[in-house]
Amino acid sequence: MLLTPDQEAIRDAVRAFAQEQLWPHAPRWDREHLFPKEAHAGLAALGAYGICVPEEDGGAGLDYLSLALVLEEIAAGDGGTSTAISVTNCPVNAILMRYGNAAQKKKWLQPLAQGQMLGAFCLTEPQAGSDASSLRTTARKEGDGWVIDGVKQFITSGKNGQVAIVIAVTDKGAGKRGMSAFVVPTDAPGYTVARLEDKLGQHSSDTAQINFDGCRIPAGNLIGQEGEGYKIALGALEGGRIGIAAQSVGMARSAFEVAVAYAKERQAFGQPIFEQQAVGFRLADCATQLEAARQLIWHAASLRDAGRPCLKEAAMAKLFASEMAERVCSAAIQTLGGYGYVNDFPLERIYRDVRVCQIYEGTSDIQKLLIQRALV
Numbered sequence: 001m002l003l004t005p006d007q008e009a010i011r012d013a014v015r016a017f018a019q020e021q022l023w024p025h026a027p028r029w030d031r032e033h034l035f036p037k038e039a040h041a042g043l044a045a046l047g048a049y050g051i052c053v054p055e056e057d058g059g060a061g062l063d064y065l066s067l068a069l070v071l072e073e074i075a076a077g078d079g080g081t082s083t084a085i086s087v088t089n090c091p092v093n094a095i096l097m098r099y100g101n102a103a104q105k106k107k108w109l110q111p112l113a114q115g116q117m118l119g120a121f122c123l124t125e126p127q128a129g130s131d132a133s134s135l136r137t138t139a140r141k142e143g144d145g146w147v148i149d150g151v152k153q154f155i156t157s158g159k160n161g162q163v164a165i166v167i168a169v170t171d172k173g174a175g176k177r178g179m180s181a182f183v184v185p186t187d188a189p190g191y192t193v194a195r196l197e198d199k200l201g202q203h204s205s206d207t208a209q210i211n212f213d214g215c216r217i218p219a220g221n222l223i224g225q226e227g228e229g230y231k232i233a234l235g236a237l238e239g240g241r242i243g244i245a246a247q248s249v250g251m252a253r254s255a256f257e258v259a260v261a262y263a264k265e266r267q268a269f270g271q272p273i274f275e276q277q278a279v280g281f282r283l284a285d286c287a288t289q290l291e292a293a294r295q296l297i298w299h300a301a302s303l304r305d306a307g308r309p310c311l312k313e314a315a316m317a318k319l320f321a322s323e324m325a326e327r328v329c330s331a332a333i334q335t336l337g338g339y340g341y342v343n344d345f346p347l348e349r350i351y352r353d354v355r356v357c358q359i360y361e362g363t364s365d366i367q368k369l370l371i372q373r374a375l376v
């Protein structure tokens with residue numbers, strides 16, 4: 001698949017930024033668990049917060065394929081940063097673009113797209129991960145607004161974000177059609193960061209448990225129609241999964257490039273180890289897997305851009321890319337031997353960062369379930 005000159009230009013601009021402003025600092029952000037505010041400001045200036053948001057709503061007005069390119073490049077610079085940007089673009093922006101009314105777009109989508117706000121997506125709960133229909137968080141009408149009560153779990157940017165899309169039960173007896181979507185500012189009374197998760201990787205992006213304790217929001221913060229929340233969430237996850245797949249390729253590509261450079265330098269048995277067939281073939285396998293994943297992602301993104309169904313293709317892209325990424329990072333570590341295992345080199349960090357791609361926005365098993373359903 002070929003990119004247009006515009007797509008190449010956006011990819012190259014974000015690549016240059018990521019290599020100069022993210023990659024050199026990522027080890028420190030990882031060590032110090034630091035949210036890189038300045039890097040986010042730079043990405044916002046590049047338009048990365050609102051890639052697919054129409055220009056009239058403050059975004060870059062680009063397509064999903066461009067979003068995939070941007071996320072691959074940001075992830076090649078730093079995994080955690082790519083996750084925060086990914087969640088803001090999709091599901092958060094995507095939901096407001098598709099279901100938001102004019103007032104909601106002006107109040108929330110515009111500042112998100114322009115990078116003045118970072119978005120969070122509150123679907124998962126302590127007891128409801130893969131089984132997203134078993135939510136317990138409720139929203140009840142009170143006076144001229146809604147009151148939300150419950151707990152949301154593993155929320156990217158739950159602390160650093162300014163606005164969250166929250167899926168809550170509004171009609172207990174109506175099952176999947178009894179959930180609704182809301183836009184909630186994170187400074188609303190009753191929105192509390194209950195804990196920050198101490199994670200294996202992705203330390204530059206926060207993952208929070210959020211308590212909604214009598215959290216009151218105006219009636220106008222309901223997104224779409226009452227009862228549409230589950231459908232809104234699942235539809236947005238489809239696009240989000242293309243983003244996570246692109247992040248997986250970005251992180252794996254960085255690990256692969258470190259391994260290639262090392263293999264060309266490192267001498268053993270009188271020659272660079274790159275010339276040893278065992279190492280050269282391993283790297284050839286990695287290059288092939290990376291390209292295969294990228295093509296699956298570009299295919300799914302192109303279908304979405306064409307307005308065609310892509311649930312199966314997005315699931316395939318996420319499944320293959322996230323599992324490929326762990327394999328490639330492991331092969332990269334193997335290529336560096338002991339140096340791959342210590343933090344003088346970036347591989348152990350990328351290996352930790354990439355692991356969650358097989359879990360968040362739908363585990364590998366959920367992707368297989370979606371693919372299996374599409375075969376029926």
Ligand SMILES: CC(C)(COP(=O)(O)OP(=O)(O)OC[C@H]1O[C@@H](n2cnc3c(N)ncnc32)[C@H](O)[C@@H]1OP(=O)(O)O)[C@@H](O)C(=O)NCCC(=O)NCCSC(=O)CCS(=O)O
Pocket residue numbers: 087120121123124129130131132133154155156157176177230231232234235236237238311359360361362363366369370
């Ligand atoms: C496991 C599941 C796939 C099960 O799904 P269901 O069988 O419960 O859903 P359906 O009955 O098929 O669909 C319900 C409803 O939604 C509509 N729908 C479904 N998919 C789409 C779509 N892609 N686009 C548009 N609409 C869609 C469908 O037509 C139905 O509508 P009607 O009622 O007929 O009108 C599912 O539960 C699932 O995906 N589980 C995984 C959840 C998940 O990925 N969680 C991760 C959340 S994010 C996270 O991890 C936090 C990290 S971060 O901060 O992002």
